[in-house]
Amino acid sequence: MIRFKTLGQFIIEKQAEFPFAKGELSRLLRDIGIAAKVVNREVNKAGLADILGDYGACNIQGEEQKKLDVFADEQFIDALSQGGECCVVASEEHDEYIKINTAVSTNAKYIVCIDPLDGSSNIDVNVSIGTIFSIYRRESIDKPISASDILQKGINQVAAGYIVYGASTMMVYTTGKGVNGFTLDPSIGEFCLSHPQMTINKEGRMYSINEGNYVHFPQGVKNYIKYCQEEDVTTNRPYSSRYIGSMVADIHRNLLKGGIFLYPATAAYPNGKLRLMYECNPLAFIVEQAGGKASNGHARIMEINPTELHQRTPIFIGNKNMVEQLETMLAEETAGV
Numbered sequence: 001m002i003r004f005k006t007l008g009q010f011i012i013e014k015q016a017e018f019p020f021a022k023g024e025l026s027r028l029l030r031d032i033g034i035a036a037k038v039v040n041r042e043v044n045k046a047g048l049a050d051i052l053g054d055y056g057a058c059n060i061q062g063e064e065q066k067k068l069d070v071f072a073d074e075q076f077i078d079a080l081s082q083g084g085e086c087c088v089v090a091s092e093e094h095d096e097y098i099k100i101n102t103a104v105s106t107n108a109k110y111i112v113c114i115d116p117l118d119g120s121s122n123i124d125v126n127v128s129i130g131t132i133f134s135i136y137r138r139e140s141i142d143k144p145i146s147a148s149d150i151l152q153k154g155i156n157q158v159a160a161g162y163i164v165y166g167a168s169t170m171m172v173y174t175t176g177k178g179v180n181g182f183t184l185d186p187s188i189g190e191f192c193l194s195h196p197q198m199t200i201n202k203e204g205r206m207y208s209i210n211e212g213n214y215v216h217f218p219q220g221v222k223n224y225i226k227y228c229q230e231e232d233v234t235t236n237r238p239y240s241s242r243y244i245g246s247m248v249a250d251i252h253r254n255l256l257k258g259g260i261f262l263y264p265a266t267a268a269y270p271n272g273k274l275r276l277m278y279e280c281n282p283l284a285f286i287v288e289q290a291g292g293k294a295s296n297g298h299a300r301i302m303e304i305n306p307t308e309l310h311q312r313t314p315i316f317i318g319n320k321n322m323v324e325q326l327e328t329m330l331a332e333e334t335a336g337v
């Protein structure tokens with residue numbers, strides 16, 4: 001007897017909340033869950049199989065592709081192509097978006113932006129890594145697919161989620177009606193509902209930032225780091241610094257325990273390092289649905305108007321009060337306070 005509701009059961013149950021749903025989004029989410037299980041199997045044995053080490057090719061980011069990166073990309077694209085509910089996949093691993101030209105997908109109405117394996121530099125040191133996905137509806141099935149179908153603001157997302165391959169493997173997603181987390185039970189090969197209606201812990205006491213870039217941070221960010229480190233019992237400071245270097249793992253921890261994740265502009269990444277379409281927007285959707293906030297320092301992440309597929313943005317995401325404190329300090333810096 002399975003004690004927990006499986007992902008498949010949950011999706012079908014929730015589908016009823018969408019009166020005009022015909023099951024396409026349900027099937028799309030299930031397709032993603034299937035690919036996640038296949039990727040999870042390979043991630044779990046990465047140290048054994050000959051899939052460690054650099055693949056040799058480089059992606060558009062100029063980052064060497066680890067073999068697991070490429071494997072994960074293939075698995076998600078294959079699952080989405082087979083499923084028939086997705087007409088375009090925009091992946092971190094491909095310079096251009098990919099039109100799914102199978103007979104069943106030509107009229108599919110969903111577009112998936114995906115980072116198949118984020119944090120892949122952590123693979124070889126056995127640190128948690130993740131998949132991040134964002135789902136949009138194409139503008140119209142009556143006209144050929146174009147960039148405007150893909151380059152949509154984050155507020156247009158139909159659904160978003162991540163899979164974190166860690167001590168356990170979890171899939172967390174939202175369709176705009178709250179956030180739910182599913183833990184993979186390897187004994188039955190099913191994602192089971194383990195974290196219903198996730199909300200970000202009200203008392204955020206953790207800040208996540210790569211302080212190695214400190215000298216290049218905007219002064220407002222430096223002021224905020226100092227604020228986090230000051231003694232003040234009335235506001236539970238100093239906070240704790242926690243940084244994994246894998247965005248999904250850092251955000252997942254902050255979602256459960258409360259906290260703020262910061263990736264400002266740096267010398268190496270003057271526009272920020274993290275990508276808007278398949279990292280920041282989906283995680284912003286999830287964190288906002290869990291009661292948090294996601295900003296580029298002065299504007300809502302999900303209101304940013306995309307101009308190119310792999311564009312980057314600074315991101316400050318987590319507890320609303322923590323993000324707003326950071327935004328205040330950035331504004332004071334701009335105003336020369």
Ligand code: P6P
Pocket residue numbers: 118119120121210245246247248250273
């Ligand atoms: P840094 C991983 O490479 C990644 O894209 C995110 O998962 C992570 O948050 C960030 O980069 C870490 O970047 O510069 O601190 O190593």
